[in-house]
Amino acid sequence: MKQIRLLALALLATSMLTAQDYFPKNDGVKETNSNFHAFTNATLFITPSQKVTNATLLIKDGKVVEAGKNVSIPKNTVVEDLAGKFIYPSFIDPYTNFGVEKPKRQGGGRRSPEYHASREGFYWNDHIMPETAAIDSFKYDNKTAGEMRKQGFGVVNTHMMNGIARGSGVLVALNDNDGEATRVLDDNFGQFYSFSKSVTSRQSYPGSLMGAMALLRQVYEDADWYSKGNIPTKDRSLEALISKKGKVSFFEAGDKTNNLRADKIGDAYGVNYVIIGGGDEYEMAQQMKATNASFIIPINFTDAFDVSDPYLADYISLEDMRAWNQEPTNPKVLSDNGVPFALTTYKLEKPSEFSSKLEKAIAYGFNKTKALEALTTVPARLLNMSDKIGGLNKGMYANFLITSGELFEDGTTIYENWVQGNKNVLASKDQTDIRGEYTLAIGGKTYDLNITGDVSKPKASVKVDTLEYKNDFKYQENWVTLSFTDEETKEIFRTTGIIPTQGGNFSGKAVLPSGLSSQFTATKKGKSSNVSEEKEEEDKKEPKVYEVLPMTYPNIGYGNAVQPQQQDMLFKNATVWTGENEGVLQQTDVLIKNGKINKIGKDLNAGSAKVIDATGKHLTAGVIDEHSHIAALSINEGGQNSSAEVTIEDVVDPEDVNIYRNLAGGVTSIQILHGSANPIGGRSAIIKLKWGEDADGLIYDNSPKFIKFALGENVKQSNWESYSRFPQTRMGVEQLFVNYFNRAKEYDSAKKSGRPYRKDAEMETLAEILNGERFISCHSYVQSEINMLMKVAEKFDFKVNTFTHILEGYKVADKMAEHGVGGSTFSDWWAYKYEVNDAIPYNAAIMASQGVTVAINSDDGEMSRRLNQEAAKTIKYGGMSEEEAWKTVTINPAKLLHIDDRVGSIKVGKDADVVLWSDHPMSIYAKAEKTIIEGKTFFDLDTDKQKRAAIAAERNQLMKMMAADKDGGGKTKKPSRKAPKHFHCDTEM
């Protein structure tokens, strides 16, 4: 009762501190309290690096008045002596959705997709909502605030986690006592972005990561155009974006490569995003540093897998197990690399996990001062609020922690978390330390009582000699309650007693088994015994630190321990398939130097080059796949009937194990094509399979520019439930092309005229086609549509570069030859849909016979690793010569991709992208023994053997660690495995 009154008094006092004086008061009389509050003799951290001993912190009205050594204390000050205790600025969480409920996904199942925005007066895309103000739906959440304060947080940044552009957030102090007027530090704070669509709209676009990227770029372009007064109509989204220019922009990227993607967009439009990462940044710490961005990093380290069922454990990938092993080093590695970052509770299941995860990071080497900075000064700086939060300088908010010792040390207790001058008790700091050994006298018997553990939450043991009695012990405020069972008599004793402030002996009331009330006394014998302290330590859940296993490039199974190095090599005595007029040369040497083919001939001098005996083996140029969908995070942007604005280069995935598997099939270069979800698809990425390098390293330098077009059933959406997107017929497909090219022509002439124009990535791309700067590879099946596109192109005075798939190319091969378009086809696929009824395996041979440049492609991550065999099918079907057949997977696709000056044949001066085969390269019995790109060996049969052994050993090592972790009481999760990516043209992503 007394306590409640005290609390009420405290509440009154604080509200008086902050109540606006122009507000009427009807529940009492208006009075002001202008007292100060001082904390003296404390070890005070004004900032993580500014430590003052014997310091005073003086606060008033929720702010710091003075902090340091020689603080003069006014007379009207409540003084608290904090001798032996520590004061820290409280923590800031810069990325939460505190008090802002996430909207629920709209139900509706698999209805026909929606292509239009559901709103009017806003941007044309529902997922762009910069006009959202989180304050409108903000509801202060006492429960979460309490949980956050327990972890040491005083201020959080919150926003609506929905959509690509998410609008502004709210910066709020975790102050339960005062109203919104006080605790909301900024109600229109920052700008928030992500790559994820809004769950409240079913608008299809963007349906992919690359689409989200393109959309954001266009939004920035359009905002610029709008701000210059070029758009006569009202767009509240763009207006919001323009009005918030200059505010801190937060980008939830979510993993290491998405961090780089976000940074790339920001760089292009002069926005320096604060990037919210995913916890895997340690794998690319240097690239993170190179962005010059600041980061917010979650510490939701994954639990160990439960590997107790060996069958199920077998499904877990090495990659996922390594993540468990390596993730806890993320904060340390970033810190060591000088990457500026703040920490967040984001992604944790609940805020209470924070301290244990942080302990883990510290156990894995994260510096404690850096940790403190990542929770105070760094987030304050990222939020542009360094003058108000994150430290305890004069004038800053009185947001601070009072602790029993140094933060992040074992046994340190956070006693109090003050927010805006309001005290929040987490553990009583005034509790007397009663730990020690006592003789407990009760009902004429004596027992040994030993009190150990935390000062604020001690534990007890009750013993007679060595026999331990079960007990229930509580110590709250200054009262102790203890009940125990006498193991000899099986009788229960209950006691409760008050602790004197100075400690020592205590006594109180006891209820004997008979029910009679009596007295007990506990007489202190001394400090608690060492034996039980040791036991105490065993009980404590110290984070276990396991050996951190080395990363590979990429950091998954079959990654390289070290990046392959360029090496000069001499292949002796090979059968050399030149792919040039020289044809196939017997017993010939090929010298590779500085990554290029240096010499071809007999008895060449090796010099310093490594000699490889290729007797009985075949050396060819690396296989080139004109149509691949491996190594990409998304393939289709089908949210609109044209997606010329997207590019696969944005989403190249260098960590796809299919790169390695392709290398094992002798493939060295591929074109990653956009899918066939729409007539005008996205731009391609042409890459070399340099396994272990990052996305930029894979993409060709000065890459020729390509775009995917598509015709037929996929673009008409014939084979799934979608009836609302134009076109639904081949007739519509033609008109769509004509319309887009008409518009691109107008756009291009506006651009060339020098007048201002609205920059449009889609039109830019199409204009490049009209200007002969970008080439089309068009997915096509039946002869009518093939003919149509050639006629459209001729009308607009350009040439179609490649028809891909082109299964009825044989019916119009003469027309194709005349137009000058190449054909990149399947060897023998058909019967999978209606439009391939007339697809025949003789297609390649017939087209070639009419002078069309013909390639055999895969469109499939399995077939691509056997393209040498697929090429051989052109010999079976239609009787192509062996040399011509081989060209369909080497020099011909190189020609179609405009990279034949660099790769595709064995010719002096070309890149040393070669394959050594065990047998005739088109024999079904041949194996690629070595696959070399620019003189670097990316696949080698012997190295592959070593990698297999290493994978087996490492899997075993990690499983043992995980089993030990479970054994030690660690949390586990059930085995899981990512869905393997196996994309085709019509994969919806």
Add this chain to the structure above:
Amino acid sequence: MKNIKLICSIMLTVITATAFGQQTPAPSQQGAMTIKGATAHVGDGTVIENATIVFENGKITAIGTNAASKGTVINANGKHVYPGIIAPATSLGLIEVEAVRASNDRDEIGDMIPNIRSLIAYNAESKVVESMRPNGVLIGQATPQGGTISGTSSIVQFDAWNWEDAAVKVDDGIHMNWPRSFRRGRWWIGEPRGFQPNKKYTEEVDAVKVYLAQAKAFGNGNGQSANEAMKAMQGLYNGDKRLYVYADGEKEIVDAITTAQEAGVTKIVLVGGYEAYKVIPFLKRNNVPVLVQHTHNLPNKADDDYDLPYKLPKLLADGGLMVALQNSSASNFQTRNLPFYAGQLVGQGMDKEKALQLITGNTAEILGIGDSYGTLTVGKSATLFISEGDALDMRGNQLSKAFIDGRDISLETHQTELWKRYMGKYEGQGK
């Protein structure tokens, strides 16, 4: 709506119109036929150089280096003769075009429907079936798919007027998809998209056990009640029918075989068997043959050897198991690549003749037609083909003749016709 109807009717007419594409089936063998001078790949692991093969009334009457010629002689010097390749566990003839629902007769509704019979839906005039023949694939097991017990298959030959003509062995086996202990998350109900343990695995296995026990009990009774599904199961207990169990995981394989055996099923064939190489002694002990997944597949798991699918059948064969290749997971048109799936094994170090066994002799044994098909053996059906070169290699697989039960079948297809038609067009243009 009107449009959709229109589209449907157009598709129907086109499909029916083109469904008559198949070449006219050959008449039965009239006189004796002799192939002379060829390398005969017997299909049992052996090879006869410079062989003479004689067949009469659809059966092989002589084979050997010294066999006497009889009747019409085909000079096959330098050429190769192989037994007709057999495609097990295929939906050939049950579906024509994957994306055209109207052409799909492969998967009936229902979880345990053993009485569903593929034979009566088998389209003997399928253009896809026809396209098997120029590659040497002459026999197949038309197999329903889907559910747990998908139905009953029949074995057919690929040159027929109708399904009755086509039938080689009627209702030969029942096909069962074993539940998976680890499966893809049902993301549409909020589970992660990746794979995770199947919580209902035990329950699903139990349902199979109960069904097998019920079927057995039905047979133990008088079997008189009109339960077609239970009747269809009876062959499993007396050896008339084989049980084809589709399972890939180590645990699933052990569970499936153990369950089927304990339920009293006498002839069990494992289909799939991605992890069968981990339980070779178990399979051997239980005498279970494997119709292993074909070689042109990606590894299932990221950490698996890149060439695990290439060498998997070899691992099983080397372990002493009876193995043949199937491609039930692939599209039907791919089935013509069976010889190349076998060829891939040679690159992995398997003997060529052994690799051939995996698509001929072994397949016939496993399907229970080994007494009449699968090898070039006197007394067996003259179902064979002549290839210009090595039929397991794309460059050599060039058929000049093929016979089914001694009938000299056409090697023309819808595809060769189009090839000839358009080459003719261009030649006519003087190019």
